[in-house]
Each structure stands twice: as C-alpha cells, then as structure tokens.
Amino acid sequence: MLNFDFYNPTRILFGKDRLQGIDRYIPADATVLITYGGGSAKKSGLIDKVKAVLGKRKISEFGGIEPNPRYETLIKAVETVQKEKIDFLLAVGGGSVIDGTKFVALASYYKGNSRDLLNYAFKPIPLDVVGKAVPFGTILTLPATGSEMNSGAVISYEHGKFIVISQLAFPRFSILDPTLTFTLPRNQVANGVIDAFVHTMEQYLTYPVGGRLQDHIAEGILQTLIEIGFTTVAEPENYEARANLVWCATLALNGIVGAGVPQDWATHFIGHELTSLFGIDHGQTLAIVLPAVLEIRREQKRAKLLQYAERVWHMGDGGEEEKIDSAIEKTREFFESLGVKTHLSQYGIGADKIPVIIEQLKAHGMTALSETQDLTLDISRKILERAL
Numbered sequence: 001m002l003n004f005d006f007y008n009p010t011r012i013l014f015g016k017d018r019l020q021g022i023d024r025y026i027p028a029d030a031t032v033l034i035t036y037g038g039g040s041a042k043k044s045g046l047i048d049k050v051k052a053v054l055g056k057r058k059i060s061e062f063g064g065i066e067p068n069p070r071y072e073t074l075i076k077a078v079e080t081v082q083k084e085k086i087d088f089l090l091a092v093g094g095g096s097v098i099d100g101t102k103f104v105a106l107a108s109y110y111k112g113n114s115r116d117l118l119n120y121a122f123k124p125i126p127l128d129v130v131g132k133a134v135p136f137g138t139i140l141t142l143p144a145t146g147s148e149m150n151s152g153a154v155i156s157y158e159h160g161k162f163i164v165i166s167q168l169a170f171p172r173f174s175i176l177d178p179t180l181t182f183t184l185p186r187n188q189v190a191n192g193v194i195d196a197f198v199h200t201m202e203q204y205l206t207y208p209v210g211g212r213l214q215d216h217i218a219e220g221i222l223q224t225l226i227e228i229g230f231t232t233v234a235e236p237e238n239y240e241a242r243a244n245l246v247w248c249a250t251l252a253l254n255g256i257v258g259a260g261v262p263q264d265w266a267t268h269f270i271g272h273e274l275t276s277l278f279g280i281d282h283g284q285t286l287a288i289v290l291p292a293v294l295e296i297r298r299e300q301k302r303a304k305l306l307q308y309a310e311r312v313w314h315m316g317d318g319g320e321e322e323k324i325d326s327a328i329e330k331t332r333e334f335f336e337s338l339g340v341k342t343h344l345s346q347y348g349i350g351a352d353k354i355p356v357i358i359e360q361l362k363a364h365g366m367t368a369l370s371e372t373q374d375l376t377l378d379i380s381r382k383i384l385e386r387a388l
Contacts, residue, residue: 001209001210001211001214001260001261002209002211002260002261002262003260004259004260006255006256006259007167007255008149008150008170008254008255009170009172010148010149010150010170010171010172010173010174010254011025011172011173011174012149012173012174012176012250013173013174013175013176014176014177014246014247015176015177015178015243016177016178016179016239017177018175018176018177019049019050019053019139019175019177020053021173021175022050022053022054022090022137022139022173022175023053023054023055025137025172025173026054026057026088026090026137027087027088028057029057030057030058030087030088031057031058031059031060031084031085031086031087031088032054032057032058032059032060032086032088032089032090033059033060033061033062033077033080033081033084033086033088033089033090034047034050034051034059034060034061034062034090034092035061035062035063035065035077035089035090035091035092035093035097035100035101035104036061036062036063036065036091036092036093036097037063037064037065037066037067037093037094037096037097038063038064038066039063040141040183041092041093041141042063044183046092046139046141046180047061047092050090050092050139054090060080060084060086062076062077062080065077065093065096065097065100065101066096067096067281068096068154068156068161068275068276068282069096069097069099069100069103069155069156070155070156070157071103071114071115071118071155071156071157072157073100074100074103074104074107074155075107075114077100077101077104078104078107078108078114081104081108081134082108086108086134087134087135088134088135088136088137089101089104089105089134089135089136089137090136090137090138090139091136091137091138091139091171092138092139092141093139093140093141093142094140094141094142094143094144094145094188094192095142095144095145095146095147095148095195098138098140098145098147098148098153098171099145099147099152099153099154099155099164100153100155101136101138102136102147102151102152102153102164102166102169103117103153103155103164104134105133105134105135105136105168105169106125106130106133106164106166106168106169108133108134109130109131109132109133109134110129110130115157117129117130117164118155118157118162118164119162120163120164120165121162121163121365122163122165122265123165124151124165124166124167125164125165125166127167127168130166130168132168133166133168133169135172136171136172137171137172137173137174137175138171138173138174138175139174139175139177139180140174140175140176140177140180140181140246141180141181141184142181142184142188142192143178143181143192143196143242143245143246143248143249143250144188144191144192144195144196144249144283145195145199145249145253146196146199146249146250146251146252146253146254147253148171148174148176148250149170149171149174149250149253149254150170150253150254150255151165151166151167151168151169151170152164152165152169152253153165153169154272156276159276159277159360160272160276160360160363160364161272161275161276174250176246176247176250178239178242178243178245178246179239179242181236181242181246182236182237182242183236184236186233186236186339187281187339187340189232189233189236189245190229190233190283190338190339190340191281191282191283191284191340192245192249192283193225193229193232193233193245193283193338194283194284194286194287194335194338194340195249195282195283195286196221196225196245196248196249196252196253197222197225197229197252197334198267198268198286198290199249199252199253199257200218200221200222200225200252200257201222201264201267201290202263202264202265202267202268203218203257203258203261203263203264204218204219204222204257204261204304204308205264205294205301205304205305205308206261206262206263206264206301206304206371207262207300207301207303207304207371207372208303208304208307209260209261209262211259211260211261214256214257214258214259214260214261215261215307215311217251217256217257218257219308219311219312221248221251221252221257222308222312223312224244224248225245225248226312226334227244228240228241228244228245229245229334229337229338230337230338232244232245233338233339262371262372263371264293264369264370264371265369265370266293266369266370266375266380266383267286267289267290267293268286269361269366269369270285270289270293270357270361270366270369270380270383270384271285271286271288271289272285273357273360273361273364273366274288274289274344274349274357276360277353277356277357277360278347278349278353280347283340284340284341284347287332287335287340287341287342288341288342288343288344288347288387289383289387290331291328291331291332291335291342291387292383292384292386292387293383294327294328294331295328295386296379296382296383296386297370297375297379298324298328300370300372300374302320302324305323305324305327305328306320306323306324308327309323309324309326309327310323312327313326313327313330315327343387343388344384344387344388345388349388350388351385351388354381354384354385357380357384358377358380358381358384361377361380362377366380
C-alpha cells in the first residue's frame, strides 16, 4: 500500500427529513447566500423549505449555476458575496451547484485574479495562496459527483474544464436525503450511476499495491451500483435503491477508495474534452470512454482487470483473455442497460473529430495521463478510435 494522508471534516446528515439539521450547523447570526441551479429547486418548493428552516437569518439567493458551472457565472456570485457581506454559503443542488459554490467560497477572499485559481491542475491550491474561504454546507439533490464530501471542483472556462482542489473546499455539512432526488429526470439518474461507477473504477482499476481494504470497498460500491442501477432509474421513488445510490456516489469520491492506491483519471480527462467540445453530458462521456480505455490499456491493467472480472462480475471460468473481454463487455452492457449510449458515433461524432479532441487534450496539458503517466496523445487517439 502506498503512503497517504487522509482528511475529511464533512459532517453527513443522511436520510429522510433532515433539512432541520441546517439550523444546528449554520450560525444563528449568519448572513447566508443560497446557491442553486436552473430553478427546479425553486419550483419544487425546496428553497422555500430551506428558507423556513433558516428562520431569522439574513438570506440572499443566487440561482442559475449551470451544469458544468462556468467561471463567468460564478464571478457574479462572488460579487454578491462581497457586496452583501455573506459569511455562509448554502448550495442546494447537484455536483455542478456544489462545485460552483466551492469556487465562490475560495474566490471570495482571494486577493488576486480569481482565474489564477484554475491553474493548479490536479494539485491542491496551497494555503498561502488562499488562506481563507467562506464556510458552506450543501443540500444534495442529484447523487453523482461526490462533491458533497470532498474538496474538489470542476469549473468550465472558455473551452476547457479545470480542476480546483483545496482543503478549504470541504463542506461543513451535507444533507443527503434520498427523497429530494425522486423527481430527477431518468437520464440524470443514469448519469449519476455511471459517474459514481467510473469514479470508483478510476481509483480501483489500476495496478495492485496490496490495498486489500480499498479494493474490497471499491468492489462493494461497484457491485451495489450494478445491483440497484436499473432499479433506481426505472423506479425513482424506490427509497432503498435510491438511498444506496446516494451513499455509493458519496463514498466513491470522498477519499476512502483512493487512499494509498494508484489513481488513473484518464477517462475523466478525455471525457471532459467531449463535454467541452460537443456538449455531451459528463456521465455519458464516461460511458463512451471507459470501455475503450479498458480495451486499449488491458495489458497495463491486466491484473486488476482479472480481479474485476472475478470479484465484481463473478467470472470463474475461462482463460484470462476471455475473462477480460467479458468484463469489458459487461461494463458496456451495464451502461447501456441504463439507457446510455456508449459510442461516439451514436452522438454524431466521427473520426474526423478525433484530431480536434487530441488538440484540446494537448492544449490543456493532458499529454501524459493514467496511473503510470505513460498514456500519450497517440494512445488517447487509439482510445477515441476504439470509442467510435
């Protein structure tokens, strides 16, 4: 097992009817900015319920944080924080709203050009760069990204998606009430299942380092998602299935699975370019890219692919190649069972677009990806060709 540091201060309030918890964990004299997305939280009455719990606290609202939250939108929220002297943020929404709120929390106290906060790639922003952030909590309405219990965010700017990480970006608390996700559209639930699945795979399907507990936790998450994935898409008010999805999505990226083991993230980085260039949903890009990554990188990932085949898909018979082939095909079939396409061509993207994608990867410094940093642009091209 590799050396690691683990830190996660987020308090989780899980289950039905947990909104009252925010009254305990937001200071009584706080000036609160509620952030949310396209308006569903408002139309559903959730924002009004939140405001009722907040009681006599001074409250402002900032709506319109879009999927793949844009820097330009978030800067307007920063201006609101500074103008209204906001001292607590409350994100109501899914990963995009929470990610955007994290950036607002960091940028509101930053003295320089806040665009500089997008330049740290996969490295945490040093504390001497941003020494203070606005504290915030979250009310999760879309299980997918795990942002409700980690310190990372993905922010869109110009034609790229940028990762922002800071230990100041952990939520103080997160409300995880599965019933708040019942009204989600079917495609968003499917995307969430895939996002949680691939988050786990990025940290699990690399190479063995003796992280037995991490492996078993990852396998448990993957098996649970396989068991409940179709059910929670088809039966949106099945509480048991949806509760398991919510908790899987949180655990998939709260630091536990990736502690002390190698991590890949090539699928995500390639997928980000597909979203930026063609507007394909994040979860859909992962369903396109992951099977192709596993096929092209099967030799580098052989040991863990066999473990994945045997422990997650319960393949006991056949030779190594047959098991690997079957495990990759089972993965693709699982995504497709959720109603998600798994080929670029199904989105009208042909081979003529691959050079454009490669140029974007190059422009964003994605020239040496994977857990071994040997996934070159030529290999990314092969992955995209296989994904056609």
